[in-house]
Amino acid sequence: MHYTLITGASTGLGKALAHECASRAMNLILISLPGEGLVNLKHEIMTSYGVHVMSFEKDLTDHNTIVDLIKILNHYSINILINNAGIGGSLKIDQAPIHMIDSIISLNIRATSYFSCMLLPELAKHERAYILNISSIISQYPTPFKTIYPASKAFIYSFTRGLSEELRKTKTSASVLLPGPMKTNGLITRHIKKYGLLGQIFHLDPKIVARVAISQTLKGKKVIIPGIVNKICWLLMKSIPVPIGIFIMGRINSRHVETDQSSVPSSHLSV
DSSP states (O other): OEEEEEESOSSHHHHHHHHHHHHTTOEEEEEEOTTSSHHHHHHHHHHHHOOOEEEEEOOTTSHHHHHHHHHHHTTSEEEEEEEOOOEEOOOOGGGSOHHHHHHHIIIIIIIHHHHHHHTHHHHTTSSSEEEEEEOOGGGGSOOTTTTHHHHHHHHHHHHHHHHHHHTTTSSEEEEEEOOOOBOOSHHHHHHHHHTHHHHHHHOBOHHHHHHHHHHHHHTTOSEEOOSHHHHHHHHHHHHSOHHHHHHHHHHHHHTTOOTTOOOEETTSOOO
């Protein structure tokens, strides 16, 4: 029995990815933090789609937890890995708690790297295997008042592109998803509303993003940008000089920074 592994699976894009994969008759291994309703999601998916689902409630910011969990996962036949888990937020850098910075780096960078690298031997056993890492459209620009989060997503973009080339002659492909804003919870919905018409134009339904992401991953697409507006945004980011882009992003984000926000699971985050 083969499995698709999804981290950060309990809500937002992770939950949408779980439903999309199950609708394609994929058996699932779902991972999320404790207390996020993962067991309920597991039973919901098994009932709705008739697939087998396993769940692990783990904090992937902890080094030892990741290593121990991967040892367990290596006993299962995993042919698709989706690294969706991550955290972030909008804060002035001098107001960002150290634990928040550490969590972003630990989850977005370390966990994604560990899962991608340590599960490769298992993925290599299959006739065809896939890795999908979730970056962000915002990874294409250094971004004031977010700072750590887009930098971590830039790492995921760079890491996945390099990994994809390393795996070019193997049976495993690596894809990176660059989604834009998504209404995944109340906090992000409020953020999108703050951006007015701009936020409404750029946001996508997580279900649509999940459908595009899985379809293009299975086709071996290296860089996946869902939605025509996000594709235009990506092209603009590539054409606008970086100093100008940083200035624009700084002006936009300075008006909407959350001075009291702590970390938020990335399955709830949108950019």
